[in-house]
Amino acid sequence: MSFPIRRAAFLAAGLTATLALAACTGQAPAPEPTEVDPDATLRVGLVLEPTTLDIRRTSGAALEQVLVDNVYEGLVTRTPENEIVPSLASEYEVSPDGLTYTFTLHEGVTFHGGGELTASDVVWSLDAVVSDAAFVGHDDLASIASIEAPDDHTVVLTLSEPNQNLLFTLTGPAGLVFDEGDETDLKTAANGTGPFLLDSWVQGDSITFQRNDAYWGEPAGVGTVTFSYIPDFQAGVSAALDGSLDVLTPVQADLASQLDGVNGFELQYGRTTDKYVLAFNNAVAPLDDPRVREALRLAIDHEALVEVIGAGETQYGPIPSLDPGYEDLSELVPFDPERARQLLAEAGQENLQLELTIPSFYGTTISTFLVSAFNDIGVELTVEPVEFSTWLNDVYTNGDYELSMVNHVEPRDFGAWANPEYYFHYDNPQVQELYASALTEVDPEASAELLADAARLVSEDHAADWLYTAEQITAVGPGVEGLPADSLNSRLDVSGVTLAH
Amino acid sequence: MIRYALTRLLLLAVGLAVASAIIFLTLRVFPGDVAQMIAGTNGTPEQVARIRTELGLDRPLLTQYLDWIGGVFTGDLGSSFLTGTPVTAELAEKARVTVPLGILAMAIALIVAVPFGVLSAVRRGRADGTAISVIAQALAAVPVVWAGMMLVVVFAVGLGWLPAQGFPTATGWSTPWLALRSLLLPALTIGVVEGAMLLRFVRSATLQAIGEDFVRTAAAKGLTRTQALLRHGLPSVGLSIITVLGLQVAGIIVGAVVIEQVFNLPGIGRMLVTDVGARDLEKVQGELLLLTAFVLAIGFLVDLLHHAIDPRQREAE
Numbered sequence: 001m002s003f004p005i006r007r008a009a010f011l012a013a014g015l016t017a018t019l020a021l022a023a024c025t026g027q028a029p030a031p032e033p034t035e036v037d038p039d040a041t042l043r044v045g046l047v048l049e050p051t052t053l054d055i056r057r058t059s060g061a062a063l064e065q066v067l068v069d070n071v072y073e074g075l076v077t078r079t080p081e082n083e084i085v086p087s088l089a090s091e092y093e094v095s096p097d098g099l100t101y102t103f104t105l106h107e108g109v110t111f112h113g114g115g116e117l118t119a120s121d122v123v124w125s126l127d128a129v130v131s132d133a134a135f136v137g138h139d140d141l142a143s144i145a146s147i148e149a150p151d152d153h154t155v156v157l158t159l160s161e162p163n164q165n166l167l168f169t170l171t172g173p174a175g176l177v178f179d180e181g182d183e184t185d186l187k188t189a190a191n192g193t194g195p196f197l198l199d200s201w202v203q204g205d206s207i208t209f210q211r212n213d214a215y216w217g218e219p220a221g222v223g224t225v226t227f228s229y230i231p232d233f234q235a236g237v238s239a240a241l242d243g244s245l246d247v248l249t250p251v252q253a254d255l256a257s258q259l260d261g262v263n264g265f266e267l268q269y270g271r272t273t274d275k276y277v278l279a280f281n282n283a284v285a286p287l288d289d290p291r292v293r294e295a296l297r298l299a300i301d302h303e304a305l306v307e308v309i310g311a312g313e314t315q316y317g318p319i320p321s322l323d324p325g326y327e328d329l330s331e332l333v334p335f336d337p338e339r340a341r342q343l344l345a346e347a348g349q350e351n352l353q354l355e356l357t358i359p360s361f362y363g364t365t366i367s368t369f370l371v372s373a374f375n376d377i378g379v380e381l382t383v384e385p386v387e388f389s390t391w392l393n394d395v396y397t398n399g400d401y402e403l404s405m406v407n408h409v410e411p412r413d414f415g416a417w418a419n420p421e422y423y424f425h426y427d428n429p430q431v432q433e434l435y436a437s438a439l440t441e442v443d444p445e446a447s448a449e450l451l452a453d454a455a456r457l458v459s460e461d462h463a464a465d466w467l468y469t470a471e472q473i474t475a476v477g478p479g480v481e482g483l484p485a486d487s488l489n490s491r492l493d494v495s496g497v498t499l500a501h
Numbered sequence: 502m503i504r505y506a507l508t509r510l511l512l513l514a515v516g517l518a519v520a521s522a523i524i525f526l527t528l529r530v531f532p533g534d535v536a537q538m539i540a541g542t543n544g545t546p547e548q549v550a551r552i553r554t555e556l557g558l559d560r561p562l563l564t565q566y567l568d569w570i571g572g573v574f575t576g577d578l579g580s581s582f583l584t585g586t587p588v589t590a591e592l593a594e595k596a597r598v599t600v601p602l603g604i605l606a607m608a609i610a611l612i613v614a615v616p617f618g619v620l621s622a623v624r625r626g627r628a629d630g631t632a633i634s635v636i637a638q639a640l641a642a643v644p645v646v647w648a649g650m651m652l653v654v655v656f657a658v659g660l661g662w663l664p665a666q667g668f669p670t671a672t673g674w675s676t677p678w679l680a681l682r683s684l685l686l687p688a689l690t691i692g693v694v695e696g697a698m699l700l701r702f703v704r705s706a707t708l709q710a711i712g713e714d715f716v717r718t719a720a721a722k723g724l725t726r727t728q729a730l731l732r733h734g735l736p737s738v739g740l741s742i743i744t745v746l747g748l749q750v751a752g753i754i755v756g757a758v759v760i761e762q763v764f765n766l767p768g769i770g771r772m773l774v775t776d777v778g779a780r781d782l783e784k785v786q787g788e789l790l791l792l793t794a795f796v797l798a799i800g801f802l803v804d805l806l807h808h809a810i811d812p813r814q815r816e817a818e
Contacts, residue, residue, distance in 0.1 A: 051538070051779045052583035057552075059541030134551040136543075187584045203584065203591065204775060205670045205767035228765075230666070234650065235765040238665035241658055389533030389780045397537060397549070410543065 033479035033500040039223035040499035042480070044492070045236050045248040049229035053201060054186045055173050056128070059136050061409045061490045064173060066207060066227055069493040071112075072192035074175035075103045075122065075155070076167055080270070080486035080493075082322050082411055084167045088117065088177055088193065089155075098162030098442035105153040109216040112198075113191045115179040119149030124180040126157075137174025140165065162440045164447040168412055195220040195495040205229065209494075221482060221498035240265060240475055246499060249474035249488050253310025256473050264478030269311060270485040273320045273411040274470035276312075276366070279395075279404040282463060283425035287354075287402060291347040293462035296403075297333045298340040299377045300465060305369055311471040317459035320469045322487070323412050324444065325451025329459045340377040352379045356403040357395050360385035366405060366467065396423045407470065409490055414451060417458045426463040505808055513801050520793045521573070521786075525566050528782045534558060535582045535780040556582050569786065578787035583779060588787030591772065598668055598768035599761070602684050602691075603753045607746065609692025610699050615742070618703025619735075623727065625708065634704065640697035645756055649690040649763040656686060666765040687764040691756040695749060699742075706741040710734035740811055747803035751796050 048062040055063045055072065069077055069087075077087040086092060089103040109117035126147050129135040143163040148156045159166065169175060177193065184191040190198040195217065196209035209225040228245065230236040233252040240248045240259055251259060251267070259265045280287045280296070287293060302314040313321070317329040344350055354374070358367055367383040374381045381403070386394065395401045404423070408416075418435035420427035431454045438450035459466075472488050479500035484493060536552040537544065553559050557568075569579055578588040617633050624630030657665035663686050669679045710716055711730060719729035758770035769788070776785045 049775070051775070051781070052581075054583075058539045058583075059543055132551075133545070133547050134555065138548065139545060185585065188586065202594075202670050202767060203586070204595070204772050205668070208671075228667070230765045231771075232762055232765060235666045235763060238653055238658065239667060239765065242661075242665040244664070244667055387531075387533070387778060389531070389538055389778065391533075392537040392542075393533035396542060397546075406542070408542065413543070 036221075036481075036498045036500045038221065038498075040501070041224040041226060042222045042494060042497055042499050043244065043246045044225065044227050044494070045230050045239055045245040046227050046492075047229070047231060047233070047236065047250060049204070049231075052187045053190060053198070055176065056135055056178075056186060059173075064490050065488070065492045067190065067192075067198075068173070068176065068491060069194060070196045070209060070225075070495060071190050071194045071198050072176040072178075073194050074170055074172075074177060075105075076170050076175065078168070078171040078491070080484040080488070080491065082273075082487065084171060088122075092167075094167075096442070098164075098440075099159045101157040101159075101166065103155045103157075105155065106216055107153060109193050110214055111179040111182075111191050111193055112212060113179060113182065113184065115182070115191075117177065117179075117193055118152045119155045120152075121180045122155045122177050123147045123149050125176065125178045126174075129174045135174070137169055137172060140169040141174055162442050164439050164441055164444065165412060196225065199224075218495070220495040222494070225494050240477070246477040246480050247474065247483060249472060249492075251473040251475050253473060256310070256475070259475040265475045268474045268476055268483070268485050270472045270474060270488050271322055272470050272472050272487055272489055273322050273409065274472070274489060275315060275318075275320055275408045276467040276470060277406065277408050278370070278465040278467050279401075279406075279424050280462075280464055281399065281401055281403070281423075281425055282427070283399070284402065286347065286349050286352065289347050289349075290462055291343045292349055292352070294333075295340040295343040295347070295349075295377060296374065296379070297462050297465045298336045298343070299373045299379070300333075300370070300467070301335040301373065302333075302468065303335070305366075306468050308365060308369060309468060309470075311473050312468040313471065315466040315469040317455045317466060318414055318417050318464070319451065319455045320411075323414075324448035325414065325438070325455055327452050327456070329456060332456075332459050333462075333465075337377050344377060344379070350378060353382070354379060354402050355382050355384055356405060357384045357386055357391065357401045358405045359388040359391045361388065362405065362407070370405075399423050399425060405467070411487075411490070414455065417454070417463060424464060426458070426461070428457060428461060428463075431457050502808070506805060509801050509804050513797050516797050517790070517794055520797075521570060521790055522566070524786050524789045524793070525569065528786055529562060531777075531780065531782075533780055535782065538779050539583070569783070573787075573790065578791065579783040580787075581776075581784040582781050583784075586784075588784055588791070591784070592769065592788060592791055595767065595769045595772050597673060598684070598766050599754075599757050599770065601674075601680075602688055602757060602760075602766070602768060603750070605684055605688035606691040606695065606753055606756070607749070609688055610696035610749070611742075611746075613693060613696030614699035614703050618700040619707050619730075619738070621700070622704045622707035622711065623730065633700075637697045637700040637704075640693060641701065643694055643697075645690060645694055645759050646763055648694055649687065649760055652686050652690055653764075666763075668766050668768075670767060683764075683766070687760045687766060690763075691753060691760055695752060695756065699745060699749070702745050703738065703742060706738045707734065710737050713737065736810070740807060743803055743806060747799050750799045754792060754796075 050060060050063040052058050055067050073087050075087060075089040076084055078084050088106060088109060090106045092101060092103045094101055105117065105119060111117065129138055130141050130144050143159045143161055144157055145160045146158045150156060179191055182191055188201060195212050195215045197212050199208040199210045201207045206229060207227045211220045211223050230239055233255055236248050237255050237258050239245050241263060256267055260267050280293050282288060306312050306314055316333055319325045344352060356367060356370065371381045371383065395404045414435060416422040416424060417426055418432045434450050434454035438447045441447035441450060474488060476483055481498045482496040536549045536556065536558060539552050540548045572579060580587045621630045621633035653665045656663050664683050668683045669676055672679065674680050711734065716729045716734045719733045720726055757768055758774060761768045761771040773788060
């Protein structure tokens with residue numbers, strides 16, 4: 001989950017003063033670095049630190065972001081643009097009926113601990129996820145009927161019904177391959193096959209990788225990578241400015257100008273699947289009335305909101321532009337406070353009072369915007385900021401809320417709209433059927449069309465409002481080449497990055 | 502003296518026992534638990550239930566409490582639900598940042614508070630004495646976060662003298678100058694604000710001392726007022742300062758929670774915030790119990806010291 005926007009106003013004074021001083025001292029432009037150092041140390045500043053390194057049993061973008069592809073690998077992986085490509089499998093084949101997946105493994109792949117990768121490691125790893133509910137992605141692999149290794153370098157998955165999302169699920173934590181019978185304590189250590197070895201994790205501070213010199217593929221472009229976790233956005237910018245970082249991501253939009261072109265830093269804007277979702281509790285009055293939900297959506301000027309946030313794009317339906325099934329649904333919710341007031345009058349809700357439950361680390365920008373927008377149509381919104389764990393308990397688990405706002409990071413998470421148990425409590429059998437057929441559809445194009453149809457229905461029902469899809473601002477320092485731009489909050493593959501002095 | 506010490510020690514033990522129960526119970530009042538955090542926003546109720554069972558969170562509260570306290574008696578304060586790291590190891594590691602930070606901050610607070618506090622009392626009613634009081638009043642009202650950011654802007658970003666954030670974790674105190682440099686600004690931030698508060702205390706203690714019989718008597722015997730104050734008054738001011746300093750240990754830990762966030766320091770304060778957020782309660786309760794024990798122990802030492810130094814207390818016994 002989550003990249004917060006906060007403390008904007010609080011920091012405004014500091015920002016101004018910083019800029020003024022930076023201007024006074026006038027850092028002279030350093031000479032352009034040219035010589036690539038293959039053993040360089042890349043210093044990356046991040047915001048959200050994983051709470052444990054146990055990627056098999058703990059969900060969270062912060063874990064996937066650093067560990068997948070760098071330390072651990074799966075049969076397949078995905079590009080920053082969310083395209084599926086082979087990884088530990090040199091190739092794979094899907095049978096025309098979509099029920100059999102045959103993967104051929106690369107030869108000569110070894111684990112960091114020295115073990116050789118064989119098909120039985122893959123079977124062992126996937127079996128664990130399929131059979132134990134405590135593993136991340138257990139539900140997503142439910143359609144797997146059998147996992148077999150006919151020889152040392154071939155793995156065959158047989159499904160009980162086709163699953164269009166299977167390969168995508170395998171690009172995530174559920175598909176990672178571990179050494180069979182390995183007893184590494186995954187909470188604090190790692191034993192993968194990736195281009196980097198986990199060197200150390202200083203909790204509350206940093207994670208360090210060393211290049212894996214025995215890597216089966218293209219060796220990593222730097223010798224060491226340090227990920228420093230800096231939860232305070234201004235402290236992160238300070239760290240970049242005082243020369244402690246080569247890369248900082250994400251940079252909060254209202255602080256980005258401090259780094260733009262300063263000390264050789266350049267800003268890079270990347271697409272994400274970060275959906276800032278204003279959830280309506282579809283099961284409770286008055287939000288069970290679609291007219292009320294539509295009115296709330298019409299009251300929001302999405303273009304203006306994106307401008308206030310500073311980085312992002314509008315998103316008028318449940319599927320973001322990086323995911324299959326996306327289409328522009330802006331015509332469904334034009335900014336129209338007049339019509340919103342009408343709808344509320346029709347619904348008999350002229351003096352509506354609603355409560356928004358929002359994790360406090362998102363700051364106040366969004367909630368202030370919403371309070372004012374809803375006020376214009378006669379809806380009084382009170383804001384209840386809570387800790388994220390409280391949100392998980394009250395809103396996510398117990399469904400005890402009216403409106404809620406969190407950032408849903410995960411790509412291809414449309415399933416939440418087809419699951420009436422999910423905290424949105426949105427229950428439309430037609431959407432559920434469309435989603436089910438999109439999953440079992442073998443042809444990706446046809447599947448995407450079914451998803452698009454389902455997404456349109458969800459947006460027409462005004463099941464929620466999709467405030468915007470975030471863009472991630474990354475500050476890239478001098479000499480850094482090869483850093484991917486998109487999806488960095490869920491996947492930060494640094495193996496192709498080089499650093500010049 | 503020994504009887505006094507034993508009584509105090511008994512009080513300390515009772516205090517700790519009560520604290521352990523309060524810590525345990527108040528942490529359970531928080532909504533949400535670590536199992537939900539582990540499962541995240543894709544977690545199913547079955548998954549959460551499985552994790553809860555694995556971690557023993559589905560056992561009755563009393564069982565959980567007794568298990569924990571039983572461990573504490575054998576020196577096992579518990580370990581993290583999330584990483585399995587023992588609480589003691591984590592605290593020892595983070596103390597490398599927070600303890601020196603606290604000592605530095607206290608030293609700075611004393612350097613600010615004692616001379617200026619005494620001066621402002623002695624020069625009461627004159628321009629310089631009043632000026633010190635007013636400045637101290639203003640400084641004590643400054644939010645620590647804001648003070649920290651201003652110091653960063655001037656000394657780190659502007660002048661480039663000191664690092665803006667971070668601690669050299671890789672080398673730690675084996676590179677003492679680097680480590681010390683990284684703590685100077687945060688210590689200054691806490692130290693000046695706490696020092697300004699302490700200053701007002703020193704001032705009133707000094708004023709009180711000036712009015713004490715034994716200072717007046719000394720002055721009557723021919724010492725100047727300043728001499729009398731320095732020789733006979735200051736020890737009594739010193740006693741008051743020790744008491745307040747003991748109380749300020751807790752204040753500095755609280756200050757560290759804020760300042761370690763602003764300066765991105767991997768210390769005890771930041772760890773507590775993270776652990777509470779992640780609902781890693783077994784770890785949090787171990788950490789809090791140790792910190793409580795530390796603060797109570799300081800209080801115990803201060804009491805003993807007071808008792809040893811102050812003749813009035815011994816006579817009263």
